[in-house]
Amino acid sequence: MASKFQPIGVFDSGYGGLTILKEFLNDLPGYDFIYLGDNARAPYGPRSFEVVYEYTLQAVKKLFEMGCPLVILACNTASAKALRNIQQNDLPKIDPERRVLGVIRPAVESIGDYTRNGHVGILGTAGTVLSNSYPIELEKWAGGMVIQTTQEACPIWVPLVENNEIDSPGTEYFVAKNIRNLLTADPEIDSIILGCTHYPLLLPVIRKFVPEGIQLLEQGKVVSSKLVEYLSNHPEMDDRCSKSGQVNYYTTENEEIFEKNAATFIGRAIKSEKIILK
Numbered sequence: 001m002a003s004k005f006q007p008i009g010v011f012d013s014g015y016g017g018l019t020i021l022k023e024f025l026n027d028l029p030g031y032d033f034i035y036l037g038d039n040a041r042a043p044y045g046p047r048s049f050e051v052v053y054e055y056t057l058q059a060v061k062k063l064f065e066m067g068c069p070l071v072i073l074a075c076n077t078a079s080a081k082a083l084r085n086i087q088q089n090d091l092p093k094i095d096p097e098r099r100v101l102g103v104i105r106p107a108v109e110s111i112g113d114y115t116r117n118g119h120v121g122i123l124g125t126a127g128t129v130l131s132n133s134y135p136i137e138l139e140k141w142a143g144g145m146v147i148q149t150t151q152e153a154c155p156i157w158v159p160l161v162e163n164n165e166i167d168s169p170g171t172e173y174f175v176a177k178n179i180r181n182l183l184t185a186d187p188e189i190d191s192i193i194l195g196c197t198h199y200p201l202l203l204p205v206i207r208k209f210v211p212e213g214i215q216l217l218e219q220g221k222v223v224s225s226k227l228v229e230y231l232s233n234h235p236e237m238d239d240r241c242s243k244s245g246q247v248n249y250y251t252t253e254n255e256e257i258f259e260k261n262a263a264t265f266i267g268r269a270i271k272s273e274k275i276i277l278k
């Protein structure tokens with residue numbers, strides 16, 4: 001077992017990845033983690049491919065420098081726009097022994113437990129939707145099966161969450177509008193992937209506008225159970241992950257603001273440190 005501090009890195013553009021980390025802490029108690037939120041440059045959703053890739057690569061390099069043998073991009077936008085490039089082009093040069101994983105594949109691989117008729121809705125940031133990552137991955141996963149995927153970009157949802165507007169009437173307006181658009185585009189949808197790690201925070205509002213009978217796939221639990229599976233299938237990586245139960249939080253924004261908002265996401269008070277990504 002690793003004797004040095006070799007935590008699992010969890011990266012998001014802001015606070016959303018905390019909804020994933022929360023499940024990791026439940027399922028992998030005793031493992032060490034570093035959470036890094038690029039709050040100063042969030043949201044990533046409207047940013048171009050090049051910029052999301054550049055920022056995500058900076059974060060991955062930083063997490064490697066901090067000792068992480070494994071980094072999870074707990075952000076759909078970063079997974080959609082940067083993961084493949086990093087895995088295929090950067091990792092072999094930086095360190096082929098380390099791993100970077102995302103959140104889209106785990107959600108796609110779990111959709112069979114949710115849909116009965118193959119009509120799947122995706123709610124995500126503009127970046128995730130434009131990348132077409134979900135339809136592409138769902139088609140690969142489905143093999144010959146017919147999966148009808150309909151996407152709706154919700155560009156306002158992340159700013160509403162990041163600005164603490166979860167309970168405001170404005171949030172209800174935008175959530176209702178985007179869900180209506182999605183279900184009008186395909187009235188047969190029987191399951192919806194919440195394709196953004198910020199969206200679980202909006203669940204009470206989302207549930208108000210999604211008819212009963214439509215299943216909602218939240219990523220936290222499925223990503224976490226896939227990580228547990230990954231570690232048990234890769235004992236060499238599991239051995240490298242240190243296990244002293246330490247969790248360190250870093251943000252590119254002001255620590256006090258981060259700590260105050262992060263507590264809502266993770267459900268307890270935390271301490272953080274500011275770092276600069278470049």
Ligand code: DGL
Nearest residue numbers: 016043044045076077197
């Ligand atoms: N949490 C990120 C995701 O899952 C997006 C937030 C952002 O736009 O920065 O897509």
